[in-house]
Amino acid sequence: MKQLKEKLLAYKYKIQSSVIAGISFFLFLATDAKAQGDLLVMPHRLMFTKSSKMQEVHLSNMGKDTVTYLISFQEVKMNENGSFESITQPEAGQFFASNHLIFYPHKVKLAPNEVQVIKVQLVKPGSMAAGEYRSHMYFRAVPDNTPQATANVSSDISVSISPVFGITIPVIIQIGELNANVHITDVSLTKDESAPKLNLKFNRTGNASTYGDLVVDIISTDGKIKEVASVKGIAVYTPTKSRTLQIALDNSSNINYKSGKLRITYNRQQEYISKTIAEAELPLN
DSSP states (O other): OHHHHHHHHHHHHHHHTSOOOSOOTTOOOOSSOEEETTEEEESSOEEEBTTBOEEEEEEEEOSSSOEEEEEEEEOEEEOTTSOEEEOSSOOTTOOOSGGGEEEEOSEEEEOTTOEEEEEEEEOOGGGSOSEEEEEEEEEEEEOOSSOSEEEESSSSOEEEEOOOOEEEEEEEEEESSOOEEEEEEEEEEEOOSSOOEEEEEEEEEESSOEEEEEEEEEEOTTOOEEEEEEEEEEEEOTTOOEEEEEEEOOOOTTOOTTSSEEEEEEEEEETTEEEEEEEEEEEOO
16 A cells, blocks of 8 residues: 555656646546546556456545545447537447446545545346447536635625536446557648648447547658657547547757658557557658
8 A cells, every 4th residue: 555655646747747728527637547526536447358357446635625426327428529428328339238247336435645445346147248348437526615716706606616627537338359450631731920830530430439549740851850749548439430630749949840751650558569550641842
């Protein structure tokens, strides 16, 4: 437990030392931990197969106050722009994992720097049909009775606002023979006053989701290579067939986006080995 706390504290320092802006509620990070508010969750994703029936999620309260968290499953679908939408019924080709999982506890109260282990178990995988099943485990902070802000709507009405923090991680079960392929298309460059932006589309085929890191390099006419953007943890979840993405590129004055080419690489990280899932190039002129 002491080693786990030390590792979680190291992640806290790493996250606090980075400037992260515009984080959406369902942003999936490709580090070993995921943070929202003062809650740190590790790992950022659970994967089950018939041979891996028990997993653990570690929660750590990195704040200064004792907080209660409620834990549940949520069902969501991925839209083509990468956003997520809550649903109650699976779409065609989508299967929920929550019906085949149990976990304990469902509610935890964490003092500052306290760690809690959540046990998640796959139930009767032998009775499941081949395919990929996905749900999202939701960790929601229960607000205390002390309002964090008060707004006066009129002379005799006031509204108290208490922020509610939540974080989700995908839980995926893979049964039987699965496959997934991705092709990158519709690559273009948009230039504006702030920074050049790369537009692209992921096209997924097969019966499994993909998850990986995107790296964009600029290759000059004389063969020099420089990384100009990277995005970790890009997922294309079943049954979504395509996902669009726009990435801001390095806007340093010494980078010339009028010659050479951009190389886009989508890599899957598996057992510390990087494997290219898809690759594309965009000539610059």
